[in-house]
Amino acid sequence: MADSDEDFVLSSSGDDRPKGRGGAANSRRSTRKSKRADGAPAPGATKREKWEDIQRSWDNVVEGADGSIAGTVIGLLEATKRKRLLRDTTPIQRGIIRHLVLILDLSSAMLEKDLRPTRFLLTLRYARDFVTEYFEQNPISQLSIIGMHDGLALRISDMGGNPADHLTALQEKAFTVEPKGASSLQNALEMGRAELFHTPTHGTREVLLIFGALSSSDPGDIHDTISSLVEDRIQVRIVGLAAQVAVCRELVMKTNDGDESGYGVILDEGHYRELMMAATTPPSHKDRRKERPKSPHDGIPLPNR
Template sequence: MADSDGEYVEDMSDDDLVGHGVSQTVQSDYGTRSKAGRGAKRAGDGRLKPKSRWEDLRRSWEDVVETADGTLTIGELLEAEKRRRLLRDTTPLQRGIIRHLMLVLDMSFAMSEKDLLPSRYRLMLDYAVDFVREYYEQNPISQMGIVAMQDGIAVRISDISGDPVEHIEKLREWKEQQEPKGNPSLQNALEMCRASLFHAPSHGTREVLIIFGALLSNDPGDIDDTISSLIKDRIRVSVIGLSAQVAICAELCTRTNAGETSRYTIAMHEQHFRELFLAATMPPIARSAEQTRPSLLMMGFPSRMVTSADKMSLCACHHRPTREGYACTRCRTKVCRLPAECPVCSLTLVLSTHLARSYHHLFPLQTWVEVSWADAKSTACFACQAVFPKPPKSKTILLKGKGKQQAGGKPPPVEAKGASESGRYACQTCGSHFCIDCDIYCHQTVHNCPGCQGGSGGGETSGGHTNGVAMEIDS
């Protein structure tokens, strides 16, 4: 049978292959067979057998896009995809930065499907580990617990706590020791989450994130009563589906989120699933009166202490001998990690950097705008000093300004948000120009504008700069 890599002949030696006219050099990087010299295995009689590479199969046609002029390009698609993630609403809103989240993972028979490679189950656990790291990175003073749905019951994987190491270890143990089986039960999982979030303080948020891959739920009672209890306890539920849309999940998310329909999403492919998963690291908007009412929260800011090797002491959180730790500012109890809650006096112990890292949720960095060739005066990126492409010398460069036209008398096209034609992106406050990589890094990791923070941007403003927003300073 003819194949894209040449005619495939099984159980032939090297001489037979050459005589048969089969090329041993793979023409494409996406072929399912490798070269005979590197990817082949020798049988007992010394003959070479081609080795298949289905695990390395890539859908290359998904990386190609057709532009307006009919050409195909990959680089512009990747750059536009990066910019699409940043073109979101950056309006400052009051959010609950002290979060209490329960992560519910579907480990039923439906997660053994392989429509998401390598399988739904393994991909979900891999993304769950990434989610735990990103959750505590973006919400350092928050807590989280993990629950599994399996065999019609809810199983607790890890208790609600502020230690990401414990959650990651438990997830890796489940990946190695457990396999998906049985039916899921939304009601049992929600009741367990409601019991875990019952003692969460009123100044924090109560959230449940469900990864649901099945099309059914094996519930012991009426799930409508459970939904009413969740609304009474101010618990918000979000669902990421891996199959078709389920009516009860849509009703669950709509009723617990005050009619908001965007909390129930369906993953289209692996990358989309990861984006939806990590999008849950953003704190929800505060709606209830108890959350919007100003209140004082007592916290302790302990100092780090280090003792000699012969004077090790037990920490109160894990009961392990350690040399380093932090002493509670109220009762002097030793804990090994921060942020944490003092096991003796229940005082919240944090560092000043933890509060600073939660600041960007309240005042997000404004989206940088695309720079046209007419305004491309900079030669290098303000942050990384990468050299920008030089403006073309053609006379068809678009002229900026109302009423101006292109060469030939045609009106300039409407500017669309997306990838910049000049490869430059400008901060609307300081006017500094950045490359696409610095744009992504500043918005997703640093959450600050280097030009505004350094005070040496190219733009002129009347006050100070903070997070890309001009702040008026009273004299």
């Protein structure tokens, strides 16, 4: 009696034999038929779907030896920083000594959850990252933080060059302040103008405003405040969290010589961080010193003594 395994090997050995000339020719002929003359796939050929070519952000994530992705996250942040610094390669003169007032919206509009976990908590986290990045890029500059809370201006930290003081103040406000009431652009800008009024003229005067509301509750005419900011040579940049507001656009244009690129409305969390960190790069330096008004005594020689 023949072995059953041997019968199976003998019966299947014909399928494993290499194809002859006829088989190879048939395979080449079928390959030609699968493509048309213009290079497009034939109607019967397998078509690749568009979703198969999508590049997903987690495909390039590599875990470290401890199983975490902290190294990959740090690498992405460093790549974003290099991209921001190399974006404008035009040789221009930038301000070295900066005086910047960071104004945070602490109104009830910051309780919205369109940014996770909330606008308020994400803003505080980005504000801490901003303070660290700001002093890394501008080691001899100074910073002050103000909040818009319940229709008033709330001083969070005074003008100073120690990042630890600002980080501590932000940490304390995260547990003691709850977003409440309306925001007041005029009160916050007036307090920021008072912070920058006595700064020396050889440094820049800047305001970065994080605005989450769509309206402002002001005690007076905000256009008077805008005129005062223009007169004091204070540049204002605004990051909007909801939508574009006409008065914010006018504020940025008038304080930046008609340039409205300093006003941006976020699209998502990543865009929010990008717009905020863009303010850590020193602005282009301009001779913004006020000319001394002419006196009626100019040109008259002084008497000899």
